[in-house]
Amino acid sequence: MIKEILSLVNLSHILNFINPFLTQQHFEYIKASINKFLLCRDIKAGFIKYTCTECGHYHTIPITCKSRLCPSCGFKYSATWTQKMINDILNIPHRHILFTIPEELRAFFSYDRTLLSKLAKAVNEVMKYQFHNMHKKIARKFKVPKSSPNYFTNSDIVHYGLITVIHTFGRDLKWNPHIHALVSLGGFTKNFTFKKLDYFHVPSIAEQ
Incomplete structure (x- = not known):
């Protein structure tokens, strides 16, 4: 749903609005995080391909963004961190x-x-x-x-x-x-x- 929202709204307008309130380094980090998230599981951005050496059948998995902004990747990161804390x-x-x-x-x-x-x-x-x-x-x-x-x-x-x-x-x-x-x-x-x-x-x- 967040992807749809960011795709529908004028993203450049939002970035131009928040730019004056941020350092250039932080602003570039935000832009990079948004772009990574928008390309999460997009096969055009990269993928991993598994091929059976016997029959030639293959399976393609799109690469995830691993960004905290992403609900899917962020949730996995939180779950991993929580389990590590429980163990420690x-x-x-x-x-x-x-x-x-x-x-x-x-x-x-x-x-x-x-x-x-x-x-x-x-x-x-x-x-x-x-x-x-x-x-x-x-x-x-x-x-x-x-x-x-x-x-x-x-x-x-x-x-x-x-x-x-x-x-x-x-x-x-x-x-x-x-x-x-x-x-x-x-x-x-x-x-x-x-x-x-x-x-x-x-x-x-x-x-x-």
């Missing part, structure tokens, strides 16, 4: 936390998309503050260097689980970069003992 993570309780940014700052992320990757790093720093009990370390009268084996105490969760996914739009499809985070309710201490964490200090998270 521990079966422990977790919490879904949503991180967003003030509306006044969202335009900066639109013009400089490299800032989006820094959002995920910022979320990790916020959660590290919680799990590593950074407020206690900051309050220490005698500071302990990070290189010291005594930097982490037995109450600190050194190894924790965090999966972040960046969304760049809200339900109304307007530009609204935010991050969905799945955070483990606990982790391992420096002695590799599992410790539960049932509570996150929301005010300190909001202050980060």
